[in-house]
Amino acid sequence: MERKDYRKLYWKIIATTLSFSLVPLFTLGATIYYQFRVSYTAKIMESLRTLTDNRRNAIDLFFDERVSQLYTLAYTHSFDQLGDAKYLDQVFTLMQTRSKSFVDIGIIDQDGNHVAYVGPYNLEGVNYKNESWFHEVMLRGVYISDVFMGFRKFPHFIIAVMRREGDRNWILRATIDTQIFDTMVKAAQVGKRGDAYVVNREGVLQTAPRFGGKLLGKIEAPGSSQFSGIHVEEMRLNGEAALFATTWLKNKDWMLVIKEDPREELSPLFEARYMMIGIIALGVLVIVLGTVFVTRATVGQLIQTDREKAMLDASLEQSGKMAALGKLAAGIAHEVNNPLAVIKEKVGWIMDLLSEEDISKSENFKEFDDAVHKIDHHVDRAKKVTHRLLGFARRMEPIKEKVDINKLLDETIDFLENEAHYRNITIHSDYYPDLPTTLSDSSQLQQVILNILNNAIDAIGKDGEINVKTKHNSKDEQIVVTIADNGPGIPNDRLDRVFDPFFTTKEVGMGTGLGLSISYTIVDKLGGRIMVASEMGKGTAFTIYLPVIKQEKV
């Protein structure tokens, strides 16, 4: 496989593993977060609903109490009694000892004349005949007004009760301290950004909100149609999203609005979200690291296996090729050998005959003799060729013979001496004097050494030196052969590939890329090991370790 394919496989495995582990992680995270968010939001809305309910009840109760207080007062006294300002003052003072809700109180006759008044403003004698509330109360009996400025130029609202006494009607009217009402509504303001206020049907503020408006001002309120119960929903008003709870009061067409800032209320949710993002990020990191690590190891193992397989394939292919070649050679040798044997015998026979005296006297004897000897000579020549072919076939099987490595090195260096000399390369040899012999295959070893020396010479090119060294490692019973050149060296990223089959740095057609691969296989088969070390600019050193074998194992 190509290096590029391994990269591709590497990314494929990583992508698959990551998608299989991350998708469930994200799904789980998102689901949990979503569920948590839903239930948490529901809880917040519920508590907002409860708060709103309580507040509305309190306000309703407040109105109920005020109205019944005035009712009680109106129906337990006559117009004449309360029309007496002195008496009214007494009653009002009594009422105020228990509750400061009322600012003032007044009695108005059916013509709108303010008959009696107790309070901080001088309103006695004012005629209310043309005020809208006056008509309302005459019509309905009880009336709670919106907040208005009125004659006193101060925001207030009134509660008025009408009593029918004989043939005349009169009205008991009291002013509610907006301050007290405000405070009661504001008690529902929660947190730093929460708000609570009351608006009337036209969206006019009846209490001062905390943000975005003032008393009697307009505010963008959530809806204005009347409904029963409590509405809680998230809305975007005045450019910010908020939770709104709205409800209509029982005694008055006012709407209570309680607003909560979701950012504030949902802060535990956001905390949970950050925590979850953190945990997921950590999980992703662990998964990614784990995946990369495992994938790297797997692909590394695969590369290793492939490399070994490729090497095995190459050596199998090589030995298969050689075996076929050997068979062919042996076949030819055999087929040629038999006729050669016959020719040789025939020639021998002729020679025998020629040695008889009567023929030797013949005219052309010299010519005969010469021809016959030439034939014999050339049969011998042909015999040498066939025998060498047979020898080649035989060499396919690794032979075990006593090999003197030093001698073998010398012989091999001799082969290349000319080439090296021509390129001005000196080959120094430094041999261990008492190197033991070992049982090995000398011709195969020679091939290995030849390969390495050839590569060294090619690497140097011109002008340089090669050092060949042998050593005996008596501890491990090993012969160590080092062949070092002072060529340009092999870059690190290529160093681990030099033994790969078909890896070559030579020009196309100049090297098969099999030399070192076959060398590796040979040394491996002979029970040894071959290693390479290189430094850029300094050179490359190949080291062959061969076991010292004294006797062939049976």
Added chain:
Amino acid sequence: MEGFRVLVVDDELDFLETIVKRLQRRKIDVSGVESGKAALDLLEHQHFDVVILDVRMPGMDGLETLKEMKKKRPLMEVIMLTGHASVESGMQGMQLGAFDYVMKPASINDLLEKIQQAYERKLLHEKHVKDTQFIR
């Protein structure tokens, strides 16, 4: 080189004929047959001291013939003649009791030398057998 009998076994008639003639010319009492079967038949009636046996023959091959011969005449020496890659078969023959092997094409002098050595060894063996009172 007299007084002993040699048998040559080879399927290549041209070869057989010529080598027999040449050995006869060198005053050796030599016969030739062209198959292992014929050689074994001949051994029933006649006595030979040294046999030159081709390894590769149609029908019964050299190694089989060798085995049979050694059964019949343990003291008779056999020289294997190999014509192909079979150094191994030559070796195998030696393991089966052949005296030596010669690669084809062989020179007549090498062959004569081997025959001589084989005969000497046969004499040595026979003497040894007599000395140890071993009766075959």
